[in-house]
Amino acid sequence: MKLEIQSPFDMHLHLRDGEILRDVVNYTSSQFCGAVVMPNLNPPITSVKLALEYKTRILNSSKYDFIPFVSLYLTEELDKEELQKAKDNGLFMLKLYPKGATTGSENGVKEILSDKVLEILEVAENLGFILSIHGETNGFVLDREFEFLPIFESLAKTFPKLKIIFEHLSDRRSIELVERYDNLYATLTLHHMLLSLDDVLGGMLNPHYFCKPILKTPKDKETLLNIALNAHDKFSFGSDSAPHLISKKECNNGAAGIFSAPILLPKLAEVFEKHDSLENLEKFVSLNATKIYNLNRSNRKITLIKQELKVSKIYNDIVPLFAGDSMSWSLEQ
Numbered sequence: 001m002k003l004e005i006q007s008p009f010d011m012h013l014h015l016r017d018g019e020i021l022r023d024v025v026n027y028t029s030s031q032f033c034g035a036v037v038m039p040n041l042n043p044p045i046t047s048v049k050l051a052l053e054y055k056t057r058i059l060n061s062s063k064y065d066f067i068p069f070v071s072l073y074l075t076e077e078l079d080k081e082e083l084q085k086a087k088d089n090g091l092f093m094l095k096l097y098p099k100g101a102t103t104g105s106e107n108g109v110k111e112i113l114s115d116k117v118l119e120i121l122e123v124a125e126n127l128g129f130i131l132s133i134h135g136e137t138n139g140f141v142l143d144r145e146f147e148f149l150p151i152f153e154s155l156a157k158t159f160p161k162l163k164i165i166f167e168h169l170s171d172r173r174s175i176e177l178v179e180r181y182d183n184l185y186a187t188l189t190l191h192h193m194l195l196s197l198d199d200v201l202g203g204m205l206n207p208h209y210f211c212k213p214i215l216k217t218p219k220d221k222e223t224l225l226n227i228a229l230n231a232h233d234k235f236s237f238g239s240d241s242a243p244h245l246i247s248k249k250e251c252n253n254g255a256a257g258i259f260s261a262p263i264l265l266p267k268l269a270e271v272f273e274k275h276d277s278l279e280n281l282e283k284f285v286s287l288n289a290t291k292i293y294n295l296n297r298s299n300r301k302i303t304l305i306k307q308e309l310k311v312s313k314i315y316n317d318i319v320p321l322f323a324g325d326s327m328s329w330s331l332e333q
Helices: 018-029 048-061 080-088 115-127 141-158 172-180 190-194 218-229 261-274 278-293
Strands: 002-006 009-013 034-037 067-070 093-096 130-133 163-166 184-188 235-237 301-305
Touching (some): 002 278, 009 235, 115 141, 190 261, 235 278
Parallel strands (some): 009 034, 034 067, 093 130, 163 184, 184 235
Antiparallel strands (some): 002 301
């Protein structure tokens, strides 16, 4: 049995830089035609020059036909001239990190609704940018996303022509807000629809399943899975695959992030088949993204075959999601 998916996209991806970039990029580019690449490097991607240089490094490291949509890290120093230059160079994504909310957010925005940030977003709206947001406060960990909802609502009302992406939505209480506003959309990760906080803390501590936003309750997991299985028009797939070396995970102050890139499409196929929803998989990983982000679909098709895939326990000193497990679908080589 074979399954062809035309032009799948990963709309939220961390590739890091340097050796890690070279080690991980082809796990994504072998399965996806394009991906929105996050800018929270060290130093962050805060200018057009840095974004274009990073894009070149990604392309030089990929063995496959692949388009990295590099996003710009939003800071208060971003101005109209730089935004216009970005647009002229094919960049169309801005990423807003609340300061201190997640990995690489040290240079993020402290006051999101400040006059300066609103001025930047007005320019972005007029130029046709898409704004993606890591939507969490610094409050109680299970309520951080919920507490951030008023900011999403304020931005959606203030900038009705600005497409705003609620990144890696993880709390079922957020869904109603996304559905309420025409300019609000969201990405969903594989791990938030398949795992809960029990997988991190319910038995022995599993640092490789520690991520931000934190995994939530079984009810949240089930609700998000249902959204994905039905390929809800306002949600697209964004893996939030975030590689960290074992030494950065199995330590004090362990890094947040789940590395899922090697197994994404095979696992999605397995899950959608299990729930009799294979016919919706292409919409979830391709068609929704093209509509939400105004992308062109490529002619490239990714073929999956019904053949057991044994997940390695480690990839280049990085432990993956479902390490050591088996799944029923594989990429056709």
